[in-house]
Amino acid sequence: STCAVAALSSPPTSFTSERVTSGITASVQPSAFLGTKISVCKGASVLSRAVSASISRQPLVAPIRAQGVAAPADTKAPTTTKKTDTKSTVIITGASSGLGLATAKVLADSGEWHVIMACRDFLKAERAARAVGMPKDSYTVIHCDLSSLNSVKQFVDNVRQSGRPLDVLVCNAAVYLPTAKEPRYTADGFELSVGTNHLGHFLLANMLMEDIQHKENDTNRRVIIVGSITGNTNTIAGNVPPKANLGDLRGLAGGLDGVRSSVMIVGGEFDGAKAYKDSKVCNMLTMQEMHRRFHEKTGVTFASLYPGCIATTGLFREHYQLFRTLFPPFQKYITKGYVSEEEAGKRLAQVVSDPTLNKSGVYWSWNNQSNSFENELSQEASDAEKAKKLWEISEKLVNLS
Ligand code: LMG
Numbered sequence: 490s491t492c493a494v495a496a497l498s499s500p501p502t503s504f505t506s507e508r509v510t511s512g513i514t515a516s517v518q519p520s521a522f523l524g525t526k527i528s529v530c531k532g533a534s535v536l537s538r539a540v541s542a543s544i545s546r547q548p549l550v551a552p553i554r555a556q557g558v559a560a561p562a563d564t565k566a567p568t569t570t571k572k573t574d575t576k577s578t579v580i581i582t583g584a585s586s587g588l589g590l591a592t593a594k595v596l597a598d599s600g601e602w603h604v605i606m607a608c609r610d611f612l613k614a615e616r617a618a619r620a621v622g623m624p625k626d627s628y629t630v631i632h633c634d635l636s637s638l639n640s641v642k643q644f645v646d647n648v649r650q651s652g653r654p655l656d657v658l659v660c661n662a663a664v665y666l667p668t669a670k671e672p673r674y675t676a677d678g679f680e681l682s683v684g685t686n687h688l689g690h691f692l693l694a695n696m697l698m699e700d701i702q703h704k705e706n707d708t709n710r711r712v713i714i715v716g717s718i719t720g721n722t723n724t725i726a727g728n729v730p731p732k733a734n735l736g737d738l739r740g741l742a743g744g745l746d747g748v749r750s751s752v753m754i755v756g757g758e759f760d761g762a763k764a765y766k767d768s769k770v771c772n773m774l775t776m777q778e779m780h781r782r783f784h785e786k787t788g789v790t791f792a793s794l795y796p797g798c799i800a801t802t803g804l805f806r807e808h809y810q811l812f813r814t815l816f817p818p819f820q821k822y823i824t825k826g827y828v829s830e831e832e833a834g835k836r837l838a839q840v841v842s843d844p845t846l847n848k849s850g851v852y853w854s855w856n857n858q859s860n861s862f863e864n865e866l867s868q869e870a871s872d873a874e875k876a877k878k879l880w881e882i883s884e885k886l887v888n889l890s
Pocket residue numbers: 667668725729730731762809811812815816819823824
């Protein structure tokens with residue numbers, strides 16, 4: 490593809506895997522690359538092909554210059570204020586593949602945005618950005634592992650050190666463990682899906698509120714949390730078992746650790762598909778609770794969305810091969826819910842930057858003509874009391890209260 494060619498035509502000249510700050514370690518892990526190759530090669534989209542082509546044609550130890558955050562001011566050019574241009578700054582978590590990468594690409598190409606790619610795999614993110622041809626000075630990769638609260642805090646420190654005033658935060662990263670028989674855990678001992686998709690983002694968004702609202706004289710400050718149709722039981726997709734259901738949040742209140750409490754929010758046995766859908770309900774509730782708590786006071790816009798079924802992304806990397814083969818045609822020809830990564834990226838980019846999509850508290854969706862509309866959430870995903878309870882428990886779990 491042209492993207493891949495563009496990326497490959499400007500090979501870097503030296504191998505500089507700088508350790509820019511203590512928060513960033515660009516280490517080379519062959520197994521990570523193999524995993525990457527397998528997962529992205531399955532996708533049929535241009536973006537996926539660009540990334541996989543780039544990865545398979547590059548040597549394993551690729552010349553990557555880790556452009557993490559600003560180096561300490563005393564060792565390099567002064568970097569406390571990088572705002573040498575009029576670009577706005579957006580942080581996108583999980584920008585190393587799928588929807589996050591596609592969105593980063595659209596915003597970077599617009600020339601109006603500097604994208605901070607908040608990613609757990611530094612080299613993968615850097616390579617992905619190059620593979621899709623994001624202009625060199627349009628992005629910065631900063632390490633962030635959402636499955637570790639310490640890493641999230643470290644990330645926030647690094648963002649602050651970079652000196653870029655923050656306009657928009659996009660909470661996009663997610664893991665989906667549909668085939669796991671046993672639960673997996675975050676560094677802090679929470680079940681991995683809810684721990685990463687909800688609690689990691691909950692801490693991140695809370696901490697960054699301070700930075701976003703301190704930017705003055707700008708009406709385009711937003712916090713966006715990616716939701717999904719599968720968490721909404723008012724849809725067909727949301728009724729495919731196992732269904733999302735948070736119940737009275739007893740498992741979450743107990744810490745989701747599988748020792749003192751269940752690993753499932755509602756209690757009971759581990760179910761990876763359900764945990765993912767539950768985490769999406771948490772994402773949508775959190776967006777609304779943030780809207781209620783902060784919108785009037787700060788002017789920040791809060792939004793969630795269902796971008797369409799992007800059946801080719803890495804989200805399904807752990808699903809059975811049969812599923813991964815059948816799912817895209819099923820969505821394309823039967824449900825007609827399929828969208829390409831590129832189209833989904835345009836949609837999320839609209840929620841980031843379109844001046845007409847600045848209403849707060851909205852869950853956006855798109856119709857078959859790709860026109861956006863305010864969609865309705867399920868009863869549970871719009872339950873204000875549950876949102877408040879979820880907020881209070883989550884605050885305790887991430888040590889904010
Ligand atoms: C659960 O199983 C697992 O238990 C859980 O562990 C986790 O993996 C979870 O979400 C992930 O999946 C769910 C799945 C197993 O089973 C089902 O989806 C059963 C659904 C029951 C509800 C039935 C609804 C009606 C179905 C009608 C058929 C569809 C056509 C109508 C659509 C109309 C819409 C307007 O699934 C698997 O993991 C097995 C792997 C195969 C997955 C296949 C999914 C894609 C299907 C592609 C089929 C292609 C064509 C078939 C269509 C038939 C046409 C009539």
